[in-house]
């Protein structure tokens with residue numbers, strides 16, 4: 280087992296699209312809790328000026344970076360660009376993936392990173408003992424529950440929360456995945472990434488999280504994103520090899 284302290288060598292990657300109202304408070308919260316780590320905002324040329332808000336914050340937080348995309352918008356494309364930058368940067372050994380809207384509590388990042396000593400991927404899970412969802416309307420709960428049931432049944436994966444976007448992972452686990460073969464771009468990207476991490480033998484730990492409704496701003500859920508999520512598990516089933524290894528997945 281690797282006894283490395285990942286809290287000092289992890290970078291937080293935060294995708295944003297119109298998160299101007301959340302990004303300053305999230306940045307402050309993250310750097311107050313973890314003053315010696317880094318964070319990169321992956322902005323998709325948000326019309327509300329999120330990127331400029333990040334540039335203003337960079338004066339206060341020298342370890343805050345911005346990757347601004349200007350071409351076709353995409354949640355997955357933003358993460359892939361961020362991953363490629365981090366993979367090429369020797370300062371970092373781990374990545375924290377999280378949303379900008381406070382649905383993912385920055386206070387638990389430290390405990391999640393602790394688990395990277397023994398596991399390669401720590402999946403922030405709402406659907407295990409100790410995990411829960413707060414303030415979500417019933418139809419969002421239903422959609423999320425159904426999406427997880429659907430994905431887990433088709434792909435036969437051992438994880439209880441395949442759609443969570445709160446994930447910590449070691450860089451060496453990411454290095455084993457061929458990022459050029461990722462098909463999806465909406466939130467299905469998260470499912471595809473986890474499936475490919477499982478396929479390449481990564482050891483997973485499911486960490487219970489409390490997920491809360493976004494603080495400010497609006498949702499970016501679209502019908503295109505939903506259709507992509509419906510097709511993705513079938514594509515993965517038919518176009519890639521099945522899971523080879525049994526992986527660890529524990530809730531405590």
Ligand SMILES: Nc1nc2c(ncn2[C@@H]2O[C@H](COP(=O)(O)OP(=O)(O)OP(=O)(O)O)[C@@H](O)[C@H]2O)c(=O)[nH]1
Nearest residue numbers: 294295296321323353354357378379493497498499
């Ligand atoms: N770079 C980039 N980020 C995006 C895009 N779509 C969403 N995001 C960000 O991805 C994270 C998750 O998106 P959300 O809109 O919060 O999705 P959600 O949590 O399912 O929905 P709500 O919280 O209900 O709005 C947020 O930080 C968004 O700003 C995109 O196309 N590009």
Ligand SMILES: [Mg+2]
Nearest residue numbers: 378380382493
């Ligand atoms: Mg959200």
